[in-house]
Structure formats: structure tokens, C-alpha cells
Amino acid sequence: MNTVHIPNELKLLLNGDNVHVQLSVPQLVEKILSRNEGLLTSTGAVRVSTGKYTGRSPQDKFIVSEASTKEKIDWGSLNQPISEEVFTNLYNKVLDYLKQQNEIFVFKGFAGADKKSRLPIQVINEFAWHNLFAHQLFIRPTEEELLSHEAEFTVISAPNFKADPKVDGTNSETFIIISFERRIVLIGGTEYAGEMKKSIFSVMNYLLPENNIFSMHCSANVGAEGDVALFFGLSGTGKTTLSADPNRKLIGDDEHGWSSNGVFNIEGGCYAKCINLSREKEPQIFDAIRFGTVLENVVIDQESRIPDYNDGTLTENTRAAYPIEAIDNIIQPSIAGHPNTIVFLTADAFGVLPPIAKLTKEQAMYHFLSGYTSKLAGTERGVTSPQATFSTCFGAPFLPLPATRYAEMLGEKILEHNVNVFLVNTGWTGGEYGVGQRMKLSYTRAMVQAALEGELNNVETIKDEIFGLNIPLHIPGVPDEVLQPQKTWADPKAYEIKAKELAAKFRENFKKFKNVGPEIEEKGGPIA
Known part of the structure; x- marks a missing residue:
């Protein structure tokens, strides 16, 4: 991947007095609770609500039409073009908005477990719980790696900043915009954290093939003899169930790259569905929900704080975000042949x-x-x-x-x-x-x-x-x-x-x- 010059307006934001960089999990949990962003559950996980949006907003996702990329993108209803002018105006508005907040949170890490092809990223969040989500889902750097970390792509998420479609050129108050030239993902108007995860996956689905690496939406595991298996499948097909094999080690549950060296996980965590979750059916996921996990839209008892995974009142799309290390049967690092x-x-x-x-x-x-x-x-x-x-x-x-x-x-x-x-x-x-x-x-x-x-x-x-x-x-x-x-x-x-x-x-x-x-x-x- 190529080093990218961080623009001055972004440097100004990151150098502000309101910026918290690379807070630990306990520090982020404390912030979440003190800012009333979520509740601590009986498992030690933090339970949050995503409000109006309990899933992705595909109709609000755009890619900036830019000279270097516009001939490569498969434009259509899934990859909607948006002008550089619209992006720039929204980008400047969001930066101004974040500068006015009492606190913003920054995570620095990577996408891609293979060090030869990984993408250094940074995630700038209005919400502390979104930053905890980023910490758990992306690959966390070592202290040594952090010293030399230079982000090559930046995610900026401001859920409470809502666009005005008539003024800002969006389809609604929500926007998820990728600029490949500026190396920025701009998200606003939605509290659903999955937009951050999937935006970086979209970025990797562009960058990896450009480096002759096959990017894949699949789970992967490896047997005792080093034999690797990939599982592709849409929701409800059994991908998670069949790839979670006690006799095989998990490489990753959702996003992978396949290079000349083999397969690697793009992520550092799991974003598991937890509707109707039970220890009997899915013990690995059930036991991974502990301190530091983010529980999205799961109904909990207000007194005991025990999660009710069978309650889909808020949404069927209830989720748990946790680091892959919370699963016992994994291969580390998340790389195989x-x-x-x-x-x-x-x-x-x-x-x-x-x-x-x-x-x-x-x-x-x-x-x-x-x-x-x-x-x-x-x-x-x-x-x-x-x-x-x-x-x-x-x-x-x-x-x-x-x-x-x-x-x-x-x-x-x-x-x-x-x-x-x-x-x-x-x-x-x-x-x-x-x-x-x-x-x-x-x-x-x-x-x-x-x-x-x-x-x-x-x-x-x-x-x-x-x-x-x-x-x-x-x-x-x-x-x-x-x-x-x-x-x-x-x-x-x-x-x-x-x-x-x-x-x-x-x-x-x-x-x-x-x-x-x-x-x-x-x-x-x-x-x-």
C-alpha cells in the first residue's frame, strides 16, 4: 500500500484539545458509561442502541467520482457516484462539527493480517462506543507498530451530524461516502457501527485486487494438517455454524484476502449475529461476549442487566462485536496457506x-x-x-x-x-x-x-x-x-x-x- 499525505485540515482536527487517541478498552468503557452512551451488562459487555438505523443504509452509500478511479468502478445502484464538490462540502462541514465537540476518539490500526499487504487505517469517532467497536473489529497494533503507524485511509464517523439532502446533495440525512483519491470514508447521520466495518471492506475490495490479491466475503478455517477451507454464503445459509468446527482453527468469520502467500483475515474481530443466541447452539459466540464486547440493540433486563438474546423487539439484526482472541479455537496471526x-x-x-x-x-x-x-x-x-x-x-x-x-x-x-x-x-x-x-x-x-x-x-x-x-x-x-x-x-x-x-x-x-x-x-x- 502507498503512504498518503494527511491533509492539513485533518491534522488540525487531530491536534485539537478534545481528541483522545488510542484509549484502552477499560478507558473506552468508562467513557461510554460516563457519557451515557450505553449500559454495562451482566456479562461485562457494553449494551448500546443504534437508534433509527439498525442495519446498513445501502441507498445512502456513495463513491466519489474521481479522475483516477471513475473508469474502474462498477457504477450502479450499489456503487452510486457522487461529485467531488458534494464530498468536499460535506467533508468540511463534518470536520467543523467534530471540532466543536467536547470529545472525539481516534483508533489507529490495520486492515489485513498479512503485514506485506495490510492497510494502516485510523478511525475518528464522535461516539466512544463506536471507537470501542473499531478497536475490537480492526487489527490492533503493538506498541512498537503504533510508534511508526501512518494511516493510509481514514474513517470519519459523526452520527449526530445529519445531512440536508436539498443542500448537501445526498439522498437522505445519512451518508456513507468513500473517496479513493483522498483516502477517506465519511459517515454521518447513522449510529449503526457496521457501516465502518463494511466501508473498510469495500475499500479493501478495491485496493487488494489492484495488488493482485483476491478479496473475499467468506469465513475461513484450517485443519490440523494445515489444510485451509473457505466458506462463502449469504445470511441464513449456515456459514458461521459450519466454519466453527471444534476440530479446525478459525482464521476469520467474514472477510479475507488470498495473496500469493495464502489466505489472511482482513479483520481483527468478529461481528456476530446474536438473535436467539444460546450457549448450547453457539458456545464460541456466547462465551466471547464478555468485558469489552459491544452488544448492539440487544434487549436487557433493566435491573439484572442480563441480555435477552431471544428478544427481537428492536431488530432481528442484534449484534456482538468482540476481538477474535475472545474465540478459543483460532490461529494467530490470522494467516494460513x-x-x-x-x-x-x-x-x-x-x-x-x-x-x-x-x-x-x-x-x-x-x-x-x-x-x-x-x-x-x-x-x-x-x-x-x-x-x-x-x-x-x-x-x-x-x-x-x-x-x-x-x-x-x-x-x-x-x-x-x-x-x-x-x-x-x-x-x-x-x-x-x-x-x-x-x-x-x-x-x-x-x-x-x-x-x-x-x-x-x-x-x-x-x-x-x-x-x-x-x-x-x-x-x-x-x-x-x-x-x-x-x-x-x-x-x-x-x-x-x-x-x-x-x-x-x-x-x-x-x-x-x-x-x-x-x-x-x-x-x-x-x-x-
């Missing part, structure tokens, strides 16, 4: 995709670009039957470059390192949602374990007649009939109709990838 196995997870509510299939390189690129899973009936108003949803590369909102750039890097890595890729359906079997049942977790674990241990590399397979996927005929611990979805349906004709319906949705979605070589669609997509 090249992946042996990649798993794409989907929760197919149509009940037609096989529970596991081994993918060719073309199929891997096709399903990576597709990023398919299902929205279930009842999850959103108006959704009365399962709806196919596609999120490009399993992380569309965070990809500044064209999707094909990431898919091409995936294909190159698969070939170079002879990686085995599997599509795993954790969704429905024996019929669609409402008719069939969810795939047994024990079956999925057995299939994933067989894939990771290389047991499926040279087994007998059968080709699915609609999706063209190669399905293993036998896997220890899984009934043979479960492996072929059409055999689990009572009505074979109903299966065929539903499978062709989903295949058509895949083809329709893939039309948007105009720059993909025809062989990816021909060899990778549905065949009927």
Missing part, C-alpha cells in the same frame, strides 16, 4: 438443488457470480412463497469493481492451486419450503467433513439432468437417496417443474454479466 477446499453455501427453499455437488472451474465461477440463496415466506412483508435472491460473489454491496474481476481471480486461483470446490445446499429436501423439510445439520456436517478430508475427490458421481451438477452417489453418514433431490420428492413431475423454474431464474439473473466469456455460462450453468 492456500485453500484446499472452497464451499459455496446456499439455502435453497425450492428443494431442488443437491445437498452437495463437486464443481468444475466454470461451474465455480458461475455459482460464485450468481451468489444464490432463498428469501423465505414471512421474512418480509409481501413474501408469501420462497423467492430466489442473488448476491454477486456472495457480497454484492461491497464490491466496487466489476464482478467479473473477482470471478476471474477465483478461476485463476482454483487452477493455480488445484482447489476442490463444492456447492452445498443447507436448504430444503423432499419438497419445497412448506412441503419438504430443512436438510438435517448432521447430514450437512457429514458432507462438509467428507469434502474437507478429500473423501469426495475421486468418488462415483451422477450428473444432475437440469443443473448439470456432479452429485456423489455415496457419502458416509448420509442416506443415498438424500443426495439426489428428485428421489426425495413424492411427485417427480412436481420436482422437475420446480427445478426448471429455478434454473430459469439462474439464467435470467446471469444475463447481467455481459463481459463474461460464453464458456462460463455454457459449461457452468443449468443444462435444461
Whole structure:
């Protein structure tokens, strides 16, 4: 990464008397409590509320249209352009606003565990709890590293500064703006801390490929023999559950880079969902919630301060932010070799995709670009039957470059390192949602374990007649009939109709990838 000159107006802000730099966790907790930003819970974690916004605001996210980057960005509804003039005006207003605050808080750290490619960052916060969040989610420097730390990207977050769309050129009071030339992320009008995390991920998704490093929205773990596995999947597919394996060490749960040296975690912490959390189901996450953890929008008993993880009154998107060291079974530093196995997870509510299939390189690129899973009936108003949803590369909102750039890097890595890729359906079997049942977790674990241990590399397979996927005929611990979805349906004709319906949705979605070589669609997509 390149050293960036810190502009004078930012230096003036950072040299103010109201600035606290690199406060410790206990100091930040004290500030949070004294400033009435949050409450101390029975676990020792700090519970905070994000107010009006309990999730990201994708419609308010922009990238500055600048000479050096505007030809590279994949502009559209997810990467909305905004002018340099609009950015500069808002930037100056936010700096003036922060100068007037009694206190602001600064964290200095890194994104990227690999020292050869990590990005030195600094995060400037109006809220002490946001600074604690940054401290826990990004990579913390040693005392020695701090002495020579020079930020190459700065996040500025001022939640109480609200834009006026008519004056400031935004879509609402909220704005998340990335300037790649000025190396600044500007956030205002939202208290949701996840905007900071995902903005830096978006930045890394631009910078890493520019340095020939594949950036990925996935979890990763490593086995006792040093074998590395990556798990891609959208919300509800089982990514966290399946990557948290007691027999394998966690590299990271959400964001990774893949360089010529291997895989590395981009973050220094975890931002775990905690709705319906229990020690029985997810002991690692449950036990990680302790002093220094930030609990977002979790309802707590006002007297005992015991969290009620089952209460989704404020939002279903309750979160816990804690350092990765709070998990026992991790590898440190968060770096490992090249992946042996990649798993794409989907929760197919149509009940037609096989529970596991081994993918060719073309199929891997096709399903990576597709990023398919299902929205279930009842999850959103108006959704009365399962709806196919596609999120490009399993992380569309965070990809500044064209999707094909990431898919091409995936294909190159698969070939170079002879990686085995599997599509795993954790969704429905024996019929669609409402008719069939969810795939047994024990079956999925057995299939994933067989894939990771290389047991499926040279087994007998059968080709699915609609999706063209190669399905293993036998896997220890899984009934043979479960492996072929059409055999689990009572009505074979109903299966065929539903499978062709989903295949058509895949083809329709893939039309948007105009720059993909025809062989990816021909060899990778549905065949009927």
C-alpha cells in the first residue's frame, strides 16, 4: 500500500484539545458509561442502541467520482457516484462539527493480517462506543507498530451530524461516502457501527485486487494438517455454524484476502449475529461476549442487566462485536496457506438443488457470480412463497469493481492451486419450503467433513439432468437417496417443474454479466 499525505485540515482536527487517541478498552468503557452512551451488562459487555438505523443504509452509500478511479468502478445502484464538490462540502462541514465537540476518539490500526499487504487505517469517532467497536473489529497494533503507524485511509464517523439532502446533495440525512483519491470514508447521520466495518471492506475490495490479491466475503478455517477451507454464503445459509468446527482453527468469520502467500483475515474481530443466541447452539459466540464486547440493540433486563438474546423487539439484526482472541479455537496471526477446499453455501427453499455437488472451474465461477440463496415466506412483508435472491460473489454491496474481476481471480486461483470446490445446499429436501423439510445439520456436517478430508475427490458421481451438477452417489453418514433431490420428492413431475423454474431464474439473473466469456455460462450453468 502507498503512504498518503494527511491533509492539513485533518491534522488540525487531530491536534485539537478534545481528541483522545488510542484509549484502552477499560478507558473506552468508562467513557461510554460516563457519557451515557450505553449500559454495562451482566456479562461485562457494553449494551448500546443504534437508534433509527439498525442495519446498513445501502441507498445512502456513495463513491466519489474521481479522475483516477471513475473508469474502474462498477457504477450502479450499489456503487452510486457522487461529485467531488458534494464530498468536499460535506467533508468540511463534518470536520467543523467534530471540532466543536467536547470529545472525539481516534483508533489507529490495520486492515489485513498479512503485514506485506495490510492497510494502516485510523478511525475518528464522535461516539466512544463506536471507537470501542473499531478497536475490537480492526487489527490492533503493538506498541512498537503504533510508534511508526501512518494511516493510509481514514474513517470519519459523526452520527449526530445529519445531512440536508436539498443542500448537501445526498439522498437522505445519512451518508456513507468513500473517496479513493483522498483516502477517506465519511459517515454521518447513522449510529449503526457496521457501516465502518463494511466501508473498510469495500475499500479493501478495491485496493487488494489492484495488488493482485483476491478479496473475499467468506469465513475461513484450517485443519490440523494445515489444510485451509473457505466458506462463502449469504445470511441464513449456515456459514458461521459450519466454519466453527471444534476440530479446525478459525482464521476469520467474514472477510479475507488470498495473496500469493495464502489466505489472511482482513479483520481483527468478529461481528456476530446474536438473535436467539444460546450457549448450547453457539458456545464460541456466547462465551466471547464478555468485558469489552459491544452488544448492539440487544434487549436487557433493566435491573439484572442480563441480555435477552431471544428478544427481537428492536431488530432481528442484534449484534456482538468482540476481538477474535475472545474465540478459543483460532490461529494467530490470522494467516494460513492456500485453500484446499472452497464451499459455496446456499439455502435453497425450492428443494431442488443437491445437498452437495463437486464443481468444475466454470461451474465455480458461475455459482460464485450468481451468489444464490432463498428469501423465505414471512421474512418480509409481501413474501408469501420462497423467492430466489442473488448476491454477486456472495457480497454484492461491497464490491466496487466489476464482478467479473473477482470471478476471474477465483478461476485463476482454483487452477493455480488445484482447489476442490463444492456447492452445498443447507436448504430444503423432499419438497419445497412448506412441503419438504430443512436438510438435517448432521447430514450437512457429514458432507462438509467428507469434502474437507478429500473423501469426495475421486468418488462415483451422477450428473444432475437440469443443473448439470456432479452429485456423489455415496457419502458416509448420509442416506443415498438424500443426495439426489428428485428421489426425495413424492411427485417427480412436481420436482422437475420446480427445478426448471429455478434454473430459469439462474439464467435470467446471469444475463447481467455481459463481459463474461460464453464458456462460463455454457459449461457452468443449468443444462435444461
